[in-house]
């Protein structure tokens with residue numbers, strides 16, 4: 093059976109009523125026949141039937157034993173870090189999601205957990221960064237916003253030999269394209285807010301563990317710390333996941349068309365998209381993923397903040413907003429938005445140039461999207477200038 097068919101039919105029909113949509117169990121507690129004698133649920137922080145359907149669904153999609161749903165992607169990341177102890181070290185991808193960087197540096201550092209950042213697309217550099225204290229390797233592939241690719245299989249072998257865990261933040265690829273657990277990772281995390289939800293209407297996080305023992309530790313932390321996903325948002329996320337494969341296929345096809353268009357445009361300098369054969373990660377991405385995703389980044393020939401701001405305020409279909417993975421196309425300017433708090437020199441060294449622009453291609457017709465980009469690029473070339481706005485807050 094194909095993945096889509098299997099996915100759609102693994103979502104259970106309600107055994108009580110036959111409801112074809114998963115019921116939302118909006119309850120805090122469950123009545124017990126006698127202390128400890130219940131129907132599998134006692135208190136809704138510990139377990140809720142709507143959330144359970146979602147947790148089983150994501151575990152199945154990622155090919156793991158246990159799934160756990162959280163109130164945000166960051167709460168999911170937080171649960172994984174809590175597996176560690178004071179004195180342990182993490183080796184993480186250098187262009188890590190900004191919120192994960194903030195969590196590591198401004199929360200966990202003071203509890204004695206240290207993080208080393210390396211370019212994990214260079215497997216050798218990753219290997220050299222490990223110390224006897226390294227307990228966790230943390231990667232994203234593709235990364236944000238320059239879409240660097242790391243070799244999940246090669247890194248999982250290193251992790252195993254070093255007796256440390258490998259966690260992959262699979263938000264950008266989604267399980268429709270990439271299954272890190274099958275490539276040897278121990279844990280997968282997601283911001284369900286992005287492609288899994290897919291409609292820009294919720295904040296959610298997920299963790300999937302390859303083996304049950306590790307999964308039980310995550311479930312313990314989910315209950316002990318309590319950052320669970322609500323029944324309604326669990327339902328909404330199930331509803332989003334039902335169309336994941338279809339959406340991701342279209343996001344990817346449009347992104348490929350957009351990347352090829354940008355590559356040929358005279359106002360564009362570099363285009364970052366793993367689906368382009370010139371992308372340094374193209375070969376590994378082709379090997380470990382079924383597609384290249386819906387995110388495209390690029391820089392302008394005129395590498396200035398001013399030119400980039402003129403572009404991002406000139407698009408019509410691409411709406412200027414943080415986030416990605418929804419049905420509506422989004423555009424963002426990392427230097428003044430998500431990466432604003434990083435000192436300019438460090439930011440530029442990490443490949444986030446002043447004119448770098450990130451696109452999340454939505455589900456509009458690709459021709460219309462390209463038309464929108466063409467007119468915005470023409471305006472930049474025509475010298476339209478807006479004064480930079482500095483009101484955006486990093487997430």
Ligand SMILES: *Cc1c(COP(=O)(O)O)cnc(C)c1O
Pocket residue numbers: 164165166167189191232236261263264282283284285286295296297
């Ligand atoms: C958005 C995002 C997160 C954080 O998820 P939230 O749901 O916003 O808390 C983590 N990792 C990646 C790669 C993301 O894009």
